[in-house]
Amino acid sequence: MTTFDSRSLGQASELFELTIAELRPVAEGVVSLELRTPDGADLPAWQPGAHIDVLLPNGIVRQYSLCGDPAQRDNWRIGVLREPASRGGSSYVHEELRQGGTLSVAGPRNNFSLAEADRYLFIAGGIGITPILPMIRAVAAQGKPWTLLYGGRSRRSMAFLEEIGGLAGGEAHIVPQDEFGLLDLQKFLGEHLPDTLVYCCGPAPLIDAVEAKCQIWRSGALHLERFAPSDKAANKEKGSFEVELARSGKRLVIPPYRSILDILEENGCKVTNSCRAGICGTCLVKVLSGVPDHFDDVLSYEDQEAGDVMLVCVSRAKSDLLVLDL
Amino acid sequence: MVDVRRVRGGDGLAEINDELDQILDSVVENTRLATESFFASYDKNPDPKVLAAWLAPRAWREIDYVFLLNEQIRRYGLEFERKHITLLAKQSFQEAEHYEIVGRAIESLGGTVPTSVPPEAKPWSDFLWECLERHPLAAIAAWNCSETSASGSFEPTFKAGERHDFAEVVRVYKQIETDEKFHVGLGRQVLAAYAKTDHDRDEILRAMRGMRDIAWKTFTPESVAQARSA
Numbered sequence: 001m002t003t004f005d006s007r008s009l010g011q012a013s014e015l016f017e018l019t020i021a022e023l024r025p026v027a028e029g030v031v032s033l034e035l036r037t038p039d040g041a042d043l044p045a046w047q048p049g050a051h052i053d054v055l056l057p058n059g060i061v062r063q064y065s066l067c068g069d070p071a072q073r074d075n076w077r078i079g080v081l082r083e084p085a086s087r088g089g090s091s092y093v094h095e096e097l098r099q100g101g102t103l104s105v106a107g108p109r110n111n112f113s114l115a116e117a118d119r120y121l122f123i124a125g126g127i128g129i130t131p132i133l134p135m136i137r138a139v140a141a142q143g144k145p146w147t148l149l150y151g152g153r154s155r156r157s158m159a160f161l162e163e164i165g166g167l168a169g170g171e172a173h174i175v176p177q178d179e180f181g182l183l184d185l186q187k188f189l190g191e192h193l194p195d196t197l198v199y200c201c202g203p204a205p206l207i208d209a210v211e212a213k214c215q216i217w218r219s220g221a222l223h224l225e226r227f228a229p230s231d232k233a234a235n236k237e238k239g240s241f242e243v244e245l246a247r248s249g250k251r252l253v254i255p256p257y258r259s260i261l262d263i264l265e266e267n268g269c270k271v272t273n274s275c276r277a278g279i280c281g282t283c284l285v286k287v288l289s290g291v292p293d294h295f296d297d298v299l300s301y302e303d304q305e306a307g308d309v310m311l312v313c314v315s316r317a318k319s320d321l322l323v324l325d326l
Numbered sequence: 327m328v329d330v331r332r333v334r335g336g337d338g339l340a341e342i343n344d345e346l347d348q349i350l351d352s353v354v355e356n357t358r359l360a361t362e363s364f365f366a367s368y369d370k371n372p373d374p375k376v377l378a379a380w381l382a383p384r385a386w387r388e389i390d391y392v393f394l395l396n397e398q399i400r401r402y403g404l405e406f407e408r409k410h411i412t413l414l415a416k417q418s419f420q421e422a423e424h425y426e427i428v429g430r431a432i433e434s435l436g437g438t439v440p441t442s443v444p445p446e447a448k449p450w451s452d453f454l455w456e457c458l459e460r461h462p463l464a465a466i467a468a469w470n471c472s473e474t475s476a477s478g479s480f481e482p483t484f485k486a487g488e489r490h491d492f493a494e495v496v497r498v499y500k501q502i503e504t505d506e507k508f509h510v511g512l513g514r515q516v517l518a519a520y521a522k523t524d525h526d527r528d529e530i531l532r533a534m535r536g537m538r539d540i541a542w543k544t545f546t547p548e549s550v551a552q553a554r555s556a
Contacts (some may be wrong), residue, residue: 127542273503274420277413279515280508281328298511303327 013088014044015055016105020231021123023099027159030127031083031094034068034075035103040137042073044107048114048134049225050198050264052076052107064287065131065225066108067160070138076108079159082128085135096319112225114138117197120186121144123210125202125216132201133160136167146170151183151206155199160267189213192221195261201225216228241317245326247268260312260322271312278314285310286325291318331510338521339514350474352540357478360545365486367547372490378437379554381428383447383496383544386440387472388425390451393420394458394465402462406520413512420505427498434494446553450540457533462524463517466550467533468514473506473539497532 011246016085037043050066052280082218083090097103124132129150139146147170152158155176164172173181189198189210196219207226214222239256243263252263261283264271273283278296292310303309312324331347339346364380395418403411403461429439443451450472454472457464480503543549 144435172471273513274505275408275413275416275508277508279330279333279413280504281330281511281512282504282507297515298328298330298332300329300332309327 002007014106016043017289018043018076018103018105020099020101020103022175023097026079027161028154028156030079030157030159031082032067032077032079033093033097033103034077034158035105036075038102040074043076045073046070046076046108047110048138049054049112049131050108050110051112051131051164052078052105052109054078054093055104055106056092058088058092060089060092062093065112067130067133067219070134076105079127079130083133098227109288110292111244112199112201112223112249114199115197116221117144119144119193119197121196121198122146122148122150123183123185123188123198123200123202123206124148124150125206126152127159127162127182128200128202128225129158129160129196130201132199133163135199136170140167147188148172149175149183149185149188151202152176154178158273184211189217192217194218196221198222199224201294210258219250220248224251225249239320242321244321244323246323247326252315259314260316264312264326271326273313276313278311279296282312283311283313288323290320290322290324292316293318327429328507330507331514333511333515333518336517336519336521339518339524339530342527343396345531346534348410348513349534349538350471353471353475353541354478355544356491356538357483357544358474359478360542361479362483364545364547364550365482368486369489370469374435376554377490377492377548378435379494379541380550381432381435382437382478382543382553383444383450383549384441386444386447387427387431387441387450387476388421388428389419389470390443390447390454392425394454394469395421398456398465401458401483405462406516410512410516410519414516417509417512418525420508421492424502424505425499426498427501431495431498435492435554444553445556446544448547450544453536453540457536461526461529463520464529464533466516467530468537470510470517471534473509473513475537477503477510478542 017037019032020040021036024032026032035322046072047065051063053276054062055062056062064078064080066076066078066208068075069286080090080093082094120139122132122136136146136148139145148164150158152174158174158176161174200207200222200244205224207224211222211224242252244261245254252267254260254263261271261273261276271285274280279298287308287310292307293309294304295314296311297314299311368376395414399411399414403414432439454465454468457468480499483499484496487493517530521530
């Protein structure tokens with residue numbers, strides 16, 4: 001997970017100096033880092049779907065999903081793909097970090113939590129397997145049926161295949177593109193399964209394709225996590241940005257000159273409000289990720305600086321994406 | 327997290343903010359005590375018409391705010407920024423909505439919605455309008471104190487609503503509670519933005535002190551008893 005401004009960090013989450021207990025390649029272009037406290041103490045508990053903020057020594061901040069086992073409280077594991085167009089985050093991890101070194105980390109936070117369901121369909125593209133892996137482990141431990149659809153450029157580039165092979169109770173469809181082509185989404189999403197939740201993480205084209213296929217599924221069945229803002233955001237009109245509603249995974253584009261509150265209401269999301277002018281504070285919403293651009297008159301400067309909450313009637317975004325606790 | 331009394335928009339109240347807060351804290355507390363006292367008395371005789379009588383001066387406040395805010399805008403509005411004209415007009419609209427929904431609640435309890443100032447609300451209304459005559463900011467200070475006072479009545483009303491199951495009144499007051507955060511914040515912002523002189527601040531203090539001594543009185547059981555016996 002990348003590209004969030006460092007100002008969004010550290011206010012809600014504790015900062016840790018962790019030791020890189022293990023750093024090893026797990027696929028072509030992918031390394032796994034196991035992080036521990038220097039004294040071996042337990043780390044904060046986390047749930048599948050959680051991520052941490054890694055504050056790299058070069059000043060760059062990146063978000064990475066935890067992909068280990070939540071039951072193992074003495075370590076956190078992340079998987080990092082070396083991005084071909086790295087702007088100094090993943091390339092630093094691959095080139096500069098060493099086993100035994102230390103790393104500043106904030107978190108964990110969870111914008112992609114696993115909800116209760118009878119069955120699960122997991123769809124992962126490339127390094128998008130990282131938040132999915134602990135989800136499968138949790139579902140398998142509960143004895144619930146699951147299906148994984150995992151695509152990648154080639155088998156060599158796909159991380160954690162061995163671990164996936166050892167998970168019980170479900171069926172894993174491993175689909176390297178150079179062998180089988182693209183994922184057959186129609187086969188798995190072409191029919192709405194009312195008892196099934198879909199969790200998807202991967203590159204934007206995969207997410208967009210899954211979103212399109214899930215139009216026939218009930219609202220709330222699809223849960224998404226993107227690596228980066230969608231193409232819609234990349235092509236956005238100047239002054240527009242995206243808002244993600246964490247509880248449903250729904251994404252909304254906020255155009256210039258329209259408030260977040262307006263767009264939320266148009267999409268059936270009710271938020272208490274009164275003045276719609278940044279005075280009463282009744283439309284206060286928690287910000288889970290991204291950097292708000294505050295235009296209200298009532299939040300303290302400390303609260304504005306912290307960036308954990310915002311008034312959606314007037315405030316906007318400095319980042320391309322805001323994830324709101326809605 | 328959000329304190330509407332600390333709304334930004336001007337520093338004209340900096341010298342008197344502490345005293346204003348004391349006045350507002352005092353009137354909120356007195357209103358809370360008066361409301362608790364009313365519902366303690368209501369618990370003994372839960373007659374819906376008594377509750378309707380208690381709500382009647384509330385309804386009058388709502389419509390009197392509408393008259394006052396519109397007159398405030400007509401007389402003094404062009405001395406304000408356009409956004410403040412808009413927001414005062416928006417407040418006026420919301421007060422009219424409150425008159426409508428409180429009125430509906432009164433009727434559902436078998437009471438009568440006031441269409442002229444009830445005797446027990448007259449000192450409150452007279453003071454408000456006198457303030458408007460005195461100074462461009464005085465009436466805003468007075469209604470700001472009065473609006474703030476109402477916040478002391480919400481919790482005791484919600485608790486009594488659970489005991490006596492008057493869900494409609496609670497629903498109405500939940501909406502009013504939300505809107506009053508706006509009204510209190512707006513009043514404070516307007517005062518802070520346009521108070522420039524010691525004379526302005528003196529008039530604001532006078533209006534707030536005066537309203538502090540009046541605003542809570544119609545919440546008492548004695549006020550309701552007097553109104554019903556009249």
